[in-house]
Amino acid sequence: MKAVITAARIFLATLREIFDEAAYARFLSRTQMASSPTAYAAFWRERESSQKPRPRCC
């Protein structure tokens, strides 16, 4: 049972990382902001200025 729960946790963490939810959570914790439209806009501004778009393979 414990192994199943661990696997489910990792699966969810993977999805959160792929879908940038984890990145947003880290941004909120780093900037001490609460989630809001303003915070999400700031998150995207930072991503656009600091990172080139992630390449996607064919």
Add this chain to the structure above:
Amino acid sequence: MNKTLSLFIWGAIAVLGSAAVGVVALHRGEPINALWLVVAATCCYVLGYRFYSTFIAARILALDALRATPAERLENGRDFLVTNKWVVFGHHFAAIAGPGPLVGPVLAAQFGYLPGTLWVLAGAVFAGCVQDFVILLFSVRRDGKSLTEMAKEETGRVGGLVAYAAVIAILIILLAVVALVVVNALKGSPWGTFTIASTIPIALLMGLYLRRIRPGKVLEVSVLGFILVLLAIWGGQWASQNPEMASVFTLRAPSLAILIIVYAFAASAMPVWLLLAPRDYLSTFVKLGTIGLLGIGIVVMHPTLHMPALTRFVDGTGPVFGGKVFPFAFITIACGAISGFHALISSGTTPKLIARETETRIVGYGAMMCESAVAVMAIIAACVLQPGVYFAINSPAGVVGQTAAAAAATISGWGFPVTAADMQALAHAVGEQTLFNRTGGAPAFAVGMAHIFSQSLGGEKVMALWYHFAVMFEALFILTILDAGTRVARFMIQDALGHIYKPLGRTSWYPSILATSALIVAAWGYFLWQGVKDPLGGINSLWPLFGIANQLLATVALCVATTIIIKLHRARYAAVTLVPLMWLVAVTFTASWHKVFDPNPSIGFLAQARVLASGPATAATARLIFNNRLDAAVTAVLVGMVAMVLIESARKWIGVLSGREEARVKESPFVMTRLAEEQA
């Protein structure tokens, strides 16, 4: 585990794998079951991972679990971040898995299931997985540097410049070819066009929902988006049956090409959160789910492969694309076996997330194995179709004839019986007006996937829904690549132009955004237009160009890897990257020679230009002649670049091996990991 038991288990896997590969390779006459391919692939991957990747990790790379990775040393909570290895694995797989491993194997199925299967298995285990693994590790040891930076540092300035030019060239040709796949899948299909058009407002809605209503709740909005896409598929059926709507959404290839070009320009210039990001999330969600579902469907339904192991078209007379099995099967299938594009991802986001060097094996080698498994699924989806049906869908009208009766007669004459009535019934079953001449690979894959699913879930009655689900799934993939690829290329061009005039390098300056977006869209749009107007269907000339460009990038990556291995004094193991490199050089050079100089006009660009020049002069002739000559020139330039990198690298190898040049690698200094201390 007990050593004897371990020996027994691995011996059993080896015997089972050999038997399955033997059946796949040697069985002739009777159709075989798809499970043989599944068993052969599983055993090859398991053995490759357990033994070959371990050998590379231990003898060549000397993975060091005590060495701090950039994720740990440079952690900033943004791009550098210590991350669970399975999370990185999923992240990396989501980035490398695109429509390439689906489309390439479907096209190569014209040679039969055997050439593609053997190349996908051997290519992945000995070349593709190795490339992804070693480039990932070398990037980790260089603070997550990109392939172009590593090429410049390790092989010299020429390597860096060629890598940069190759990336731009690949992106332009890739974007054109994948756009052509979508155009061919949607032309004359009101259902498909309605569904795909609906994904644009759905993505915009998701963007606004994420920004204004539930900031950051991506998984939640992706589920919502997925439900809306399913409704759009259902709505597509209604649109195709409503005469007024059907006439609006029944578009010819040129109209679709213009719409896609306009769409990509808008997506590149718009704020990323509004369209690009939500579409990326939606396509990733659909992609991971559908790949999983297809895998389960194949294992549970274990369909029979109707395509023979080898067809008569191994001699180069194939209708899907011209050229013999060597080298064209190895150019056509890139992503499922080896893809240079993966080296960009292995030296992009992924190395900045790896917690320990030892995890590069599962992420680099393991994720590519999964990608290869997707290619095996695509081979199965194409080969479950009756060969006559497969060729009717994938052959251009210029080869098989303009009418259904003529096409059926031509294909039946090749020994693959099919009738116009069979094709009409199939088209009706999947909700299309016709399935003849639907080149590009996507429609054939969609019919194969619908065939597999409809055997279990809902039967023949829902085949049309499954078909359009598959078309939507591929088109969604591809439109994401068009958005993101155009934007990536725009950033690269802006980077370069910034050296000439600083404001052009600013990614937030709108005149620069519009100008560079227009430049990139015009570049790939030109090739797309050329493909749309090509009487042989476009894929015939563009897909090999894409394959050559992609393998060129893999050649650059393997040159960099071999150089580093030699500098690390592991020259006796250099064959691990040198042999795949030599193979790719042989394939790329031979294919390029044929594409430029082959006297057969269905293969050689110049021969086709000569035939056109000697025929009746129409308004389009001059343009077609110019396009063929342009394609020949592009191919020659690509090969010239391969030659330059090879010469530069070989000079470096000889210099180091003869002792004339110092064997100095540009790795970051060793720092002991804190993670180990914390655990102790």
